[in-house]
Amino acid sequence: MEVKRMDRRVWYVLKILLKSNEPYTMASQIQEELAAKYDSHCDIKTIYADINKINGFMEEVFNISSYIQVKRKRGYFIEKGILADAQLRFIYDTLYSSGALSKQEGEALFEKITALSPKSQIDRLHIEEMRSQSKPLxxxxxxxxxxxxxxxxxxxxxxxxxxxxxxxxxxxxxxxxxxxxxxxxxxxxxxxxxxxxxxxxxxxxxxxxxxxxxxxxxxxxxxxxxxxxxxxxxxxxxxxxxxxxxxxxxxxxxSNEVIDLKFLFDKEIFRSIVDQFGDQLIVKPDVSGNYVGEVKEVTLSDGLIGWIMMLGSRITILEPSSLKTKVIQRLRESLDHYH
Structure with a gap:
């Protein structure tokens, strides 16, 4: 039972620091909160030892040195959790934009991911409330x-x-x-x-x-x-x-068709081409000063045609003829709306 009480107290110390609304927390404040919130009583030296245990664990498991830091005469603070701000923001945006997760599932998952992230770090992300989504996934x-x-x-x-x-x-x-x-x-x-x-x-x-x-x-x-x-x-x-x-x-x-795509494109949209196809893309220079791109086994979809139309005159489909026909048809349909 003594070991369990000790382990629980170490978690309470960490929880107090993670949830703190203040930039710094003195050991004496931790001592007071342990007694008031968790009915856990100990001396200041025990709190110092608990913080050392937490730091040792974080360094051993996550390779983070000085997870809990201290500033003289001000107190302890946790600047960031096991993930950097940018990583957390990416995870949040991915969960937020997912059409597969419900609001409750997204929020619950993000809460678990950020269990070891301080409140101050979450506040820095400037995140909004997740929107309501579909049935639980x-x-x-x-x-x-x-x-x-x-x-x-x-x-x-x-x-x-x-x-x-x-x-x-x-x-x-x-x-x-x-x-x-x-x-x-x-x-x-x-x-x-x-x-x-x-x-x-x-x-x-x-x-x-x-x-x-x-x-x-x-x-x-x-x-x-x-x-x-x-x-x-x-x-x-x-x-x-x-x-x-x-x-x-x-x-x-x-889609009903997979194609080998070949196209001429303006060098100014090179980044857009790479973003679309990644390392599947093979690029060869053209005599006109532009580039010819080749991508094997691309799904012929409405999304691909829409992307081509968005790039306008900066891209020209060379092969296959079936895709050229579909793009021409789509352009004619668009023009008909303005007649």
Whole structure:
């Protein structure tokens, strides 16, 4: 019991420093708060020893020297946690902008990530309250990941979107389910294989017995009432080239065509080109003083066409002809709006 009381007191000392509204906290103030808030009584030397233990732990585990610092005649302070300001801001912005997480899930996750970050550091981030999002993701993800690990089948309902006569977007249950016990067609029955992320959303790659020789893909935030079953798990992964099947499933979900892209572009937009394609990009100089870019296996999507149109005359598609045709068609449609 004595060891547990000691460990708890060390955490209380750290908690007091992390939550402090003041730039500095004297050891005597820590002593007073320990007694008032946590009914923990000790002398000043014990607090010094506890702070040394915390610093030793942080240096050993996170390679942070002087996690808790001291300024003479002013007191102790924690300038930053285990992550830098920029890292925390990036994590927050990623959680905030995710369409997959609910508001509560995003806030709870950020609170855990910042458990060892001082209040002063959080205040420096100038963050806003997270906006309300969709249904909880993590509950569904936990069920799916556990099912994948234990090779269990799952059933779920799937939401699709439609537009009513008034132009409002409505969420409706899909009626293409394959679960024999549900005559309404609302319930899907699959053997889950992998979870992947694409464009800020999580997707499940799974085997659906309606499609015998290919994978099916489902957006997890659109899956509802996800639960495991005791029905037989079908594993086709040893029978097929999984990477090829995964690619086929992804391409079918996001686009019907994968292309090898070749284009002429103005050197002034080089950064935009690199941002779009990263290390997939191969660049060759052109006699005109501009560059020719080549990228293999690009998904031909509306997003790609929109990006090309945004760059206007600074980019010219050379290959394939199917993409050139689509861009020309899109440009003509845009012009028609102004006639």
């Amino acid at each position: 993590f509950i569904k993800m936990n069920v799916i990941l556990q099912a994948i690990h234990e090779q269990k089948t799952i059933i779920f309902e799937y939401v699709r979107y439609t537009i009513n006569q008034d132009g409002k977007v409505l969420a409706v249950k899909s009626e293409n389910g394959n679960y024999e016990k549900d005559s309404s067609g609302h319930t899907y029955f699959v053997s889950p294989y992998e979870v992947m992320m694409h464009s800020g959303h999580y997707y499940l790659l799974a085997y659906n017995d309606v499609r015998k020789e290919q994978l099916s893909i489902y957006r997890i935030d659109r899956m509802d009432l996800v639960r495991t079953t005791k029905l037989k798990f079908t594993d086709i992964r040893e029978m097929w080239d999984m990477k090829q099947l995964e690619r086929q499933a992804i391409n079918m979900f996001f």
